[in-house]
Amino acid sequence: MNFLKDPWPFWLSGLIIGIQMPLMYYFFNNGPGTSSGSANLLKLIIPKSKLKWLNTERVNPVFNRNFYFIIGIILGGFISKSLSGDFKFTFDTGLFSQNVSFSFIVQLFWYFLGGTIIAIGARFADGCTSGNSIHGMSTLQPSGFVASMGFMFSAVVITWLMHFTILKGVM
Amino acid sequence: MRRLGWLIFGIIFGMSLSKVEATKFEKIYRLFLFKDFTLMGVIVTAVIVGIIGFYLLSLMGNKTIDNKEIIIDYSPLRWQHIIGGLIFGTGWAMTGS
Numbered sequence: 001m002n003f004l005k006d007p008w009p010f011w012l013s014g015l016i017i018g019i020q021m022p023l024m025y026y027f028f029n030n031g032p033g034t035s036s037g038s039a040n041l042l043k044l045i046i047p048k049s050k051l052k053w054l055n056t057e058r059v060n061p062v063f064n065r066n067f068y069f070i071i072g073i074i075l076g077g078f079i080s081k082s083l084s085g086d087f088k089f090t091f092d093t094g095l096f097s098q099n100v101s102f103s104f105i106v107q108l109f110w111y112f113l114g115g116t117i118i119a120i121g122a123r124f125a126d127g128c129t130s131g132n133s134i135h136g137m138s139t140l141q142p143s144g145f146v147a148s149m150g151f152m153f154s155a156v157v158i159t160w161l162m163h164f165t166i167l168k169g170v171m
Numbered sequence: 172m173r174r175l176g177w178l179i180f181g182i183i184f185g186m187s188l189s190k191v192e193a194t195k196f197e198k199i200y201r202l203f204l205f206k207d208f209t210l211m212g213v214i215v216t217a218v219i220v221g222i223i224g225f226y227l228l229s230l231m232g233n234k235t236i237d238n239k240e241i242i243i244d245y246s247p248l249r250w251q252h253i254i255g256g257l258i259f260g261t262g263w264a265m266t267g268s
Contacts, residue, residue, distance in 0.1 A: 008187070028173060066177075074185065123255070131246075132246075138225060150253050
């Protein structure tokens with residue numbers, strides 16, 4: 001297996017992600033802030049916003065740990081794809097865009113809507129998959145388990161709905 | 172130093188997700204159709220490793236590298252976790268990300 005080029009087995013990614021949680025606390029006494037970091041990006045775009053969510057201590061200053069973490073995630077994805085030689089800038093999402101009969105504009109709107117729903121859900125639930133599922137469950141917090149159950153439950157329902165409607169039964 | 176540290180944590184985190192193809196629509200879609208459990212394996216492995224890691228930290232006196240008490244970011248259970256979880260999962264399935 002070529003470590004840098006090929007996809008990794010699940011246990012390797014799981015091991016690396018899992019070990020990062022205690023290491024973050026060991027070095028910086030903080031957990032991950034993936035969905036929180038997106039607020040920093042928004043604050044950069046609209047710095048004068050009066051919105052309460054964009055004026056909490058989490059995004060002040062903008063260039064805080066969450067900002068560097070999320071920039072790192074984006075860089076990491078770029079590095080990963082560059083190493084495997086299949087980096088390209090595209091709106092093609094594979095199985096989805098090849099099977100739905102939506103026009104390009106509707107697909108963009110679909111993704112925008114999905115992203116908005118993710119962001120609203122993540123703020124409501126006080127975290128996303130990294131904050132609630134990985135961090136929350138590995139520190140044995142009841143909220144992490146409850147939120148993760150919520151993620152999985154509605155994702156299964158919506159996926160099957162999509163499967164039988166817009167994706168026309170494709171596996 | 173802290174900034175560089177978080178940047179490196181982010182790069183490793185992003186690479187791990189990308190390398191296991193968690194960023195592919197198909198992967199998320201097939202996970203929730205119960206056809207491909209790779210990503211479930213990632214989460215389960217990460218949580219088990221995380222639990223062991225936090226246990227080891229507590230054995231070492233629950234101290235950071237500069238000898239401060241570790242304070243876990245605790246989110247007390249509220250009804251918002253269920254509602255938010257259900258909303259988040261909807262978007263998760265829609266975008267497969």
